[in-house]
Amino acid sequence: MxxxxxxxxxxxxxxxxxxxxxxxxxxxxxxxxxxxIAGDLAVPQNMRVIxxxxxxxxxxxxxxxxxxxxxxxxxxxxxxxxxAVESTLTNGLVALESNPTRTHSMTGxxxxxxxxxxxx
Numbered sequence: 001m002x003x004x005x006x007x008x009x010x011x012x013x014x015x016x017x018x019x020x021x022x023x024x025x026x027x028x029x030x031x032x033x034x035x036x037i038a039g040d041l042a043v044p045q046n047m048r049v050i051x052x053x054x055x056x057x058x059x060x061x062x063x064x065x066x067x068x069x070x071x072x073x074x075x076x077x078x079x080x081x082x083x084a085v086e087s088t089l090t091n092g093l094v095a096l097e098s099n100p101t102r103t104h105s106m107t108g109x110x111x112x113x114x115x116x117x118x119x120x
Contacts, residue, residue: 007038018044020097029061029112050112061107065096068106 017026026047030036032054043049052059073092079085096103 005033005035007035007041010035010038011040011042014042014044014047018046022046027112031057031060059109059111061109061112064106065103068096069093 014028017028024046026044027050028043028047029050029052031052035041036049037051057063069089069092072095073088077088079088
């Protein structure tokens with residue numbers, strides 16, 4: 001886990017996702033946080049970024065992933081330290097990544113799955 005957000009750390013994240021899914025074309029949906037729209041953000045070749053309109057969390061598929069993580073991994077837990085929180089989060093994210101059917105059911109909004117990837 002990285003302790004801060006910036007264009008540099010977001011670029012590292014995008015690179016990691018692209019490497020883990022090298023055989024796939026990725027549509028990354030993001031809000032317009034400063035580090036998401038920074039001019040020096042490095043977007044990998046196998047990825048297209050789609051930006052959400054401002055102030056629209058209901059359209060953000062990541063919100064559904066966070067809700068699932070809160071319910072499945074964090075509800076009714078008391079953690080001894082920050083390392084335990086990070087470990088729980090990592091395990092939850094790995095579980096979501098290893099279950100694409102479940103993840104798609106939470107994030108595959110019609111407006112996302114019908115995007116034409118030929119448009120720029």
